[in-house]
Amino acid sequence: MSLILLIEQVLNGLQFGVMLFLMAAGLTLIFGVMGLINLAHGSLYMVGAFAAAAVAGWTGSFILALIGALAAAAAAGALVELLVIRRLYDRDHLDQVLATFALILIFSEGTRWLFGSFPLFLDVPAALAGPVMLPGGILYPLYRLVIIGVGLLVAAGLFLLIAKTRIGVRIRAGEADREMIAALGVDISKLYTIVFALGAALAGLAGALVGAIQSVQVGMGEPVLILAFVVIVIGGIGSIKGALVGSLLVGLTDTLGGVLLPPLFESFMQASSANSVGSAVASMSIYILMVGVLLFKPSGLFGGN
Amino acid sequence: MKLKSLIAAASIAALSAGMAYADAHGGKVKVGMITTLSGGGAGLGIDVRDGFLLAAKGNENLELVIEDDQRKPDIAVQLADKMIQSEKVDVMTGIIWSNLAMAVVPAVTAQGKFYLSPNAGPSALAGKGCSPLYFNVAWQNDAFYEAGGTWASENGIEKVFLMAPNYPAGTDGMTGFKSTFKGDVVGEIYTKLGQTDYAAEIAQIRASDADTVYFFLPGGMGISFMKQYAGSGVDKKVMGPAFSFDQGILAAIGDAALGVKNTSHWSKDLDNDANVKFVADFQAEYGRLPSLYAAQGYDTALLLESAMGKADVKDAAAFQAALEEADFASVRGDFAFAPNHHPIQDIYMREVVKEGDVVTNKVIGVAASDHQDVYGADCKM
Numbered sequence: 058m059s060l061i062l063l064i065e066q067v068l069n070g071l072q073f074g075v076m077l078f079l080m081a082a083g084l085t086l087i088f089g090v091m092g093l094i095n096l097a098h099g100s101l102y103m104v105g106a107f108a109a110a111a112v113a114g115w116t117g118s119f120i121l122a123l124i125g126a127l128a129a130a131a132a133a134g135a136l137v138e139l140l141v142i143r144r145l146y147d148r149d150h151l152d153q154v155l156a157t158f159a160l161i162l163i164f165s166e167g168t169r170w171l172f173g174s175f176p177l178f179l180d181v182p183a184a185l186a187g188p189v190m191l192p193g194g195i196l197y198p199l200y201r202l203v204i205i206g207v208g209l210l211v212a213a214g215l216f217l218l219i220a221k222t223r224i225g226v227r228i229r230a231g232e233a234d235r236e237m238i239a240a241l242g243v244d245i246s247k248l249y250t251i252v253f254a255l256g257a258a259l260a261g262l263a264g265a266l267v268g269a270i271q272s273v274q275v276g277m278g279e280p281v282l283i284l285a286f287v288v289i290v291i292g293g294i295g296s297i298k299g300a301l302v303g304s305l306l307v308g309l310t311d312t313l314g315g316v317l318l319p320p321l322f323e324s325f326m327q328a329s330s331a332n333s334v335g336s337a338v339a340s341m342s343i344y345i346l347m348v349g350v351l352l353f354k355p356s357g358l359f360g361g362n
Numbered sequence: 363m364k365l366k367s368l369i370a371a372a373s374i375a376a377l378s379a380g381m382a383y384a385d386a387h388g389g390k391v392k393v394g395m396i397t398t399l400s401g402g403g404a405g406l407g408i409d410v411r412d413g414f415l416l417a418a419k420g421n422e423n424l425e426l427v428i429e430d431d432q433r434k435p436d437i438a439v440q441l442a443d444k445m446i447q448s449e450k451v452d453v454m455t456g457i458i459w460s461n462l463a464m465a466v467v468p469a470v471t472a473q474g475k476f477y478l479s480p481n482a483g484p485s486a487l488a489g490k491g492c493s494p495l496y497f498n499v500a501w502q503n504d505a506f507y508e509a510g511g512t513w514a515s516e517n518g519i520e521k522v523f524l525m526a527p528n529y530p531a532g533t534d535g536m537t538g539f540k541s542t543f544k545g546d547v548v549g550e551i552y553t554k555l556g557q558t559d560y561a562a563e564i565a566q567i568r569a570s571d572a573d574t575v576y577f578f579l580p581g582g583m584g585i586s587f588m589k590q591y592a593g594s595g596v597d598k599k600v601m602g603p604a605f606s607f608d609q610g611i612l613a614a615i616g617d618a619a620l621g622v623k624n625t626s627h628w629s630k631d632l633d634n635d636a637n638v639k640f641v642a643d644f645q646a647e648y649g650r651l652p653s654l655y656a657a658q659g660y661d662t663a664l665l666l667e668s669a670m671g672k673a674d675v676k677d678a679a680a681f682q683a684a685l686e687e688a689d690f691a692s693v694r695g696d697f698a699f700a701p702n703h704h705p706i707q708d709i710y711m712r713e714v715v716k717e718g719d720v721v722t723n724k725v726i727g728v729a730a731s732d733h734q735d736v737y738g739a740d741c742k743m
Contacts, residue, residue, distance in 0.1 A: 188595035272582030
């Protein structure tokens with residue numbers, strides 16, 4: 058395997074990881090602050106992608122499409138929090154899982170009802186289409202570089218928000234002791250709605266960004282949701298830093314595993330069986346990573362307690 | 363005594379109900395359609411259903427019950443039992459996916475009901491598992507791939523890179539392509555089923571010395587791959603079976619699909635009277651272009667109606683003979699059944715083109731004429 062190919066695959070892994078981070082950040086915030094398992098997070102990703110496709114279809118502008126996706130996902134998140142999730146904070150996790158699973162079904166069928174059963178069209182804007190030449194002669198799609206950039210910007214913004222702003226202080230306080238900050242006069246229910254809408258907006262942004270290079274269709278969020286759960290388990294539940302490190306680890310492991318394992322098995326097996334065994338082990342690689350992390354760090358890499 | 367008379371009364375009631383049922387059924391055929399109408403693959407089932415309904419429109423002798431299998435084998439099996447036992451259907455149809463067909467079709471034919479497959483064509487049902495009551499109106503699963511391999515060999519393609527999901531239909535398809543392709547296979551990747559990001563695979567394709575990529579990625583997987591491939595700047599030719607380039611999907615891929623070659627038994631521009639009428643009627647009725655699935659649903663209903671005109675469905679042997687004649691004007695042109703009840707038909711090579719603003723397919727040649735599957739030899743009926 059040539060060095061150029063390897064670097065290209067590392068970039069692919071980074072891009073995948075950054076996209077996972079946008080999903081996992083919201084999921085881990087919601088779990089950390091409110092103690093809520095939100096299976097419907099993947100549906101908010103789908104809402105973002107569909108909103109972006111619809112807005113892009115009407116206006117032809119990708120920027121407006123992204124804004125539309127953020128707004129639609131945040132609005133859907135806030136609405137769901139006010140109507141449904143609010144009643145679940147005091148329930149145990151099984152009730153939360155049941156209710157948010159129901160939300161997945163409602164979102165999926167609702168989206169089909171609105172947009173039909175066929176996948177929608179959402180393309181990369183012309184300005185970002187096509188490949189660019191990186192130093193070292195690597196030809197790489199510009200749009201994927203932009204996703205990496207946007208993801209890292211969002212990560213930096215999120216760290217600043219949590220570390221430096223008043224709302225960030227409240228979020229951290231809410232994670233530590235929710236009764237106490239309520240007693241200190243913080244409007245906890247408003248805080249919860251804001252955090253939920255923020256997480257939803259991040260998921261919607263991920264959906265819109267990825268929708269341009271993938272298929273915008275009903276049910277697109279669930280595979281990503283599973284990976285996002287793996288990420289927050291590896292990173293430590295409730296930790297944004299953990300979500301970032303976990304996302305990049307999962308992204309790189311998944312991409313490089315798929316590329317490097319089949320040739321590795323080929324070095325001591327027959328080519329045809331090495332290919333299928335290698336692909337099979339590669340699809341397990343992130344779960345093996347998760348088991349490995351949990352063996353040594355049972356609460357995840359950056360898990361508090 | 364009381365119990366005995368109760369049983370007697372009940373059996374008389376059951377008997378008379380049965381007779382009334384038989385009366386009401388004279389000359390009519392009740393069809394049970396189980397297809398995928400929700401979830402990720404719903405577009406395919408909806409097209410089969412709409413094509414079938416279009417052909418059966420206005421036929422008062424044809425009664426149709428439609429159920430959604432949600433692409434789940436267990437649900438399909440339950441629905442089939444319900445349709446046979448409580449709805450008393452005579453003929454069943456509709457299933458899209460091979461794994462669902464394998465779960466449902468043998469049970470349906472074992473209970474003496476006809477099954478007309480509008481899509482799935484697993485090899486087991488064409489060979490050892492064939493049945494006098496099972497007819498496949500679409501294709502045996504390998505057909506498009508074998509024709510693709512033949513076409514590639516005859517058109518100067520020397521080095522291909524193969525890609526498919528790692529599941530039976532994916533590996534079978536690639537085996538079908540390799541069985542007729544005479545050039546070199548320089549790379550082969552089997553991806554996770556449902557994978558949405560193909561950056562890693564595209565990098566490997568770029569690094570290989572293949573001149574053509576041949577892939578089978580149904581539904582959303584194909585949409586993702588084509589969009590990412592177009593953005594990557596790799597300029598190798600692309601080929602595949604029609605499933606990744608059908609009308610329902612092309613709108614979502616857009617210009618990225620232009621120029622791709624794909625094999626199919628049907629195309630909307632096939633020049634025969636039945637097809638011209640079908641395409642026009644379908645657009646008038648539903649306001650969208652038909653897909654190959656819609657064409658298959660339409661042909662299935664035409665086949666059924668042709669048999670209904672010749673025999674009573676209660677006379678299974680006569681009805682089977684009527685179906686075997688395939689005496690209907692298929693939208694694909696010439697169509698006949700092989701002894702294993704699978705099609706003998708031409709497989710065309712299509713190219714994705716733009717007509718005005720619409721991305722669609724155009725026939726550029728015949729990839730395999732009178733194609734017939736290789737499993738028929740194992741079929742004893």
